[in-house]
Amino acid sequence: MTAWSGRRRTIRVLAALASLGVLLAVVGVVLPSFGSDESGDREKVTSRASDFAVAMNTFDFDEPEDYRARIKTLLTPAYYREFLENSKATEQVLENNKVTLKSGDAKIIGIGVESIDDDSADVIVAFDAAISSDKAAVTAPREFRWKIAFSKTKGEWLVSRFESVGTVESQAGAAPDAAPTPGSGGR
Template sequence: MTTWSGRRRTIRVLAVLASLGVLLGVVGVVLPSFGDDESGDREQVTSRATDFAVAMNTFDFSNPEDYRKRIKTLLTPDYYDEFLENSKATEEVLKKNKVTLKSGDAKIIGVGVQSIDDDSADVIVAFDAAISSDKAAATAPREFRWNIAFSKTEGEWLVSRFESVGTVESKVGTGEGE
């Protein structure tokens, strides 16, 4: 014969087990969303691609150190070394030819993540920017399309490479043996 206190104990044990089951279920559903969230990484690389395109195209070579300082925070250390070398070479050519280049007002047209995993991503960014020179009468509008490679370094997405992507030209064909 079961006593009332024995039933209470059994009910409490069952209630604790049920609560524990619910708690483990909630942890199993909620906890993964705090881990390696691909959508969060996608947002971060998209934002970094936008920052990079704008920073690279907002320059005034009369003050190259400011430009280099802003770019440094967006690049991997190895890629910054390469950028620095190219930037100094550009500065030398401009000084030799007594030309000052400026670019600003970069407008992002679109950003798309081509691929992404835990520690790398490839992103396409399309944007317009205007480049002016103290030697030219008019500002030259430019359209850019870049493929940007990112590496996750100490939890931060940094540019490890970028290259210009050509536009795709189309033409009307005759349909005969093309």
């Protein structure tokens, strides 16, 4: 065996090892994106987002303690304290104005996980709910889209904040400094 053939064999082995390393790196990056979620966290946060949207929109301010107890199990302790302050303020306004407010019949339209890692997730949930008041003759349907942030606390996914997000229709429009269109009153 010549020195040259020994070098060739070494080069082939190194090339094979390098190729194997690249293949393993690609598999390590690509496979997780196909949703191999062994812990089931993706399903857990979507289920929790559904529970939260329904619970938040199934209330009767004549029974605020029941409502608060249901919501408490879904929120981080810090976010529950904030919710409690807002809930009590809403209850006071309704009481001062002698208004009875109820919401129910919440129906989930869709849920999507925007991002997720070991201890946090962002989820978008779209749903419909109905609100009624003793001051209004008709129950008003409401359509919502919320972005819900979750934190994993002691192994459980809890809501750490949420915010309303607009629909595509409500966000469409001309830019503030766009040129006027014909018939829009521009020069």
